Amino acid sequence: MQIYLPIAEVSVNAFLLLGLGGMVGILSGMFGVGGGFLMTPLLFFIGIPPAVAVATEANQIVASSFSGVLAHFRRRTVDFKMGTVLLTGGLIGAALGVVVFNYLKSLGQVDLLVTLCYVVFLGVVGSLMFVESLNALRKSKKGGGAPAPRRQRGWVHAMPFKMRFRTSGLYISVIPPMLVGLCVGVLSAIMGVGGGFIMVPAMIYLLGMPTKVVVGTSLFQIIFVTGFTTMLHATTNYTVDIVLAVLLLVGGVVGAQIGTVIGSRMPAEQLRVLLAALVLVVCGKLALDLLIEPSELYSLGTEGGH
Amino acid sequence: MLKRLILLFALCVTPALAEDEQVVLGLSHDRVAITATFDGSEILIFGAVKRETPIPSGPPLEVIVAVAGPSSPVMVRRKERKLGIWVNTDSVLVDLAPSFYAVATSAPLDDILSDTEDLRYRISIERAIRSVGAAMHIRSAQDFADAVVRIREDEGLYSIREDTVAVDEQTLFRTSIAMPADLTEGDYTARIFLTRDGRVISQFETTIDVRKVGLERFLYNMSRQQPVWYGLMSLVIAIAAGWGASTAFRLLREN
Numbered sequence: 385m386q387i388y389l390p391i392a393e394v395s396v397n398a399f400l401l402l403g404l405g406g407m408v409g410i411l412s413g414m415f416g417v418g419g420g421f422l423m424t425p426l427l428f429f430i431g432i433p434p435a436v437a438v439a440t441e442a443n444q445i446v447a448s449s450f451s452g453v454l455a456h457f458r459r460r461t462v463d464f465k466m467g468t469v470l471l472t473g474g475l476i477g478a479a480l481g482v483v484v485f486n487y488l489k490s491l492g493q494v495d496l497l498v499t500l501c502y503v504v505f506l507g508v509v510g511s512l513m514f515v516e517s518l519n520a521l522r523k524s525k526k527g528g529g530a531p532a533p534r535r536q537r538g539w540v541h542a543m544p545f546k547m548r549f550r551t552s553g554l555y556i557s558v559i560p561p562m563l564v565g566l567c568v569g570v571l572s573a574i575m576g577v578g579g580g581f582i583m584v585p586a587m588i589y590l591l592g593m594p595t596k597v598v599v600g601t602s603l604f605q606i607i608f609v610t611g612f613t614t615m616l617h618a619t620t621n622y623t624v625d626i627v628l629a630v631l632l633l634v635g636g637v638v639g640a641q642i643g644t645v646i647g648s649r650m651p652a653e654q655l656r657v658l659l660a661a662l663v664l665v666v667c668g669k670l671a672l673d674l675l676i677e678p679s680e681l682y683s684l685g686t687e688g689g690h
Numbered sequence: 691m692l693k694r695l696i697l698l699f700a701l702c703v704t705p706a707l708a709e710d711e712q713v714v715l716g717l718s719h720d721r722v723a724i725t726a727t728f729d730g731s732e733i734l735i736f737g738a739v740k741r742e743t744p745i746p747s748g749p750p751l752e753v754i755v756a757v758a759g760p761s762s763p764v765m766v767r768r769k770e771r772k773l774g775i776w777v778n779t780d781s782v783l784v785d786l787a788p789s790f791y792a793v794a795t796s797a798p799l800d801d802i803l804s805d806t807e808d809l810r811y812r813i814s815i816e817r818a819i820r821s822v823g824a825a826m827h828i829r830s831a832q833d834f835a836d837a838v839v840r841i842r843e844d845e846g847l848y849s850i851r852e853d854t855v856a857v858d859e860q861t862l863f864r865t866s867i868a869m870p871a872d873l874t875e876g877d878y879t880a881r882i883f884l885t886r887d888g889r890v891i892s893q894f895e896t897t898i899d900v901r902k903v904g905l906e907r908f909l910y911n912m913s914r915q916q917p918v919w920y921g922l923m924s925l926v927i928a929i930a931a932g933w934g935a936s937t938a939f940r941l942l943r944e945n
Contacts, residue, residue, distance in 0.1 A: 388728040390906040395871030443924045450932030496777045618921030626924050637935035674775040682837035685765040
């Protein structure tokens with residue numbers, strides 16, 4: 385069934401959008417990532433104008449994250465205190481990111497820099513996670529007994545303004561989570577994603593939070609950052625397509641529920657290997673696009689449209 | 691203004707070109723309503739040639755129908771390999787390019803329309819695009835205009851369909867123009883040209899109104915006029931959907 389999207393001004397198959405939303409929703413629920421880093425390129429691919437895809441995707445992530453976080457909330461795997469600290473940094477970062485984004489746009493190279501951002505961050509994060517989680521898997525298979533020693537004493541613990549995060553079982557300074565939130569906020573505004581794929585590993589490896597809490601807390605703060613982004617796009621660029629968003633999020637919220645169930649039944653190490661592999665695949669695809677000669681060297685864009 | 695000048699020119703210099711033959715036109719509909727389930731549209735364009743004098747001898751009458759969507763500037767960028775990766779380097783602003791352009795003719799376009807007439811009336815796809823703003827340092831600026839045509843032809847937005855106008859007895863003609871699903875709003879112009887021996891002897895222009903209606907209209911207007919409420923509405927829908935799905939699934943699992 386074809387549906388004409390009022391803002392994107394293109395006609396697309398409604399079932400295709402429902403399916404895409406569902407698929408990405410499952411991943412979102414499993415890994416605690418918004419799924420934007422998958423969905424946004426997929427939307428480009430089916431012919432949605434990039435500006436509309438980025439803005440609408442932010443809105444859809446709000447829905448799937450909200451759906452996902454409720455399940456985590458009931459299982460008490462959301463650290464609200466930590467989430468709020470991350471969020472404070474995140475909102476400041478997102479506002480900064482929009483400024484950076486507009487500056488890059490004026491240089492006319494924003495596409496390249498966004499792609500490079502994706503390749504670099506997905507590549508680094510993906511490889512680190514992949515290696516680390518493979519090691520963890522091997523250890524848990526071999527010994528079965530002693531868990532890997534947690535390296536928690538470092539620079540993170542030598543800073544002032546310490547705060548107790550009961551749900552995470554941490555007593556650390558608020559500066560590192562604030563900085564993590566800020567960096568992810570900047571990146572998520574530039575890359576047009578929720579930033580979960582950076583936030584999740586940062587929480588595990590930099591802040592030393594337990595994996596089970598990480599997913600719920602990440603979803604919690606993504607809701608607010610993407611909600612903020614949605615409002616920014618809706619009021620400045622008029623590029624949020626509500627019909628597109630509804631179709632994506634109907635599939636997305638259902639998928640997120642299924643994903644959360646799958647995620648809670650899988651061992652955390654395996655979950656991390658899968659997420660790492662997924663991140664690396666997307667990174668590889670984007671890197672290939674930069675390296676291989678495109679079949680069409682020219683591209684069309686609007687100038688002064690917004 | 692231009693049309694009046696051309697007419698004046700035609701009357702003064704070449705009185706033979708005065709419109710002995712005129713178009714009487716009909717459209718199957720002069721309004722395209724874009725609804726939520728809009729899936730393209732076909733417009734039947736038909737008409738007759740009105741003349742006071744007998745049909746002139748010589749080359750037969752030919753008909754060209756050109757339908758154009760609203761024009762807007764297009765930024766065309768070209769990629770080049772720099773440091774091993776493909777990046778946008780040169781860019782050219784094509785001043786005006788129609789969002790949709792379809793030409794239907796009664797015979798191969800080159801045979802029924804001379805170059806000078808094409809230049810004057812901007813009928814062929816290449817001429818319908820106006821590009822003057824190429825920076826001096828960019829070689830082959832024409833490549834950029836060609837790229838617009840090529841990309842939009844691939845997307846089905848530009849098309850030229852020769853031999854698709856049926857002409858009976860040099861008097862009645864009809865054709866149909868298919869409009870794709872990916873239409874932008876605006877006033878579309880349909881131009882009909884009568885030619886003989888490569889020269890335009892009469893032209894007629896009419897407007898096809900392409901508009902979003904109903905829910906599409908409402909949402910589009912709201913997003914432009916009340917962006918804050920529109921944004922909040924999007925968020926409320928998103929959160930309600932997230933909550934609804936979560937609750938539904940919990941109930942399913944508990945039962």
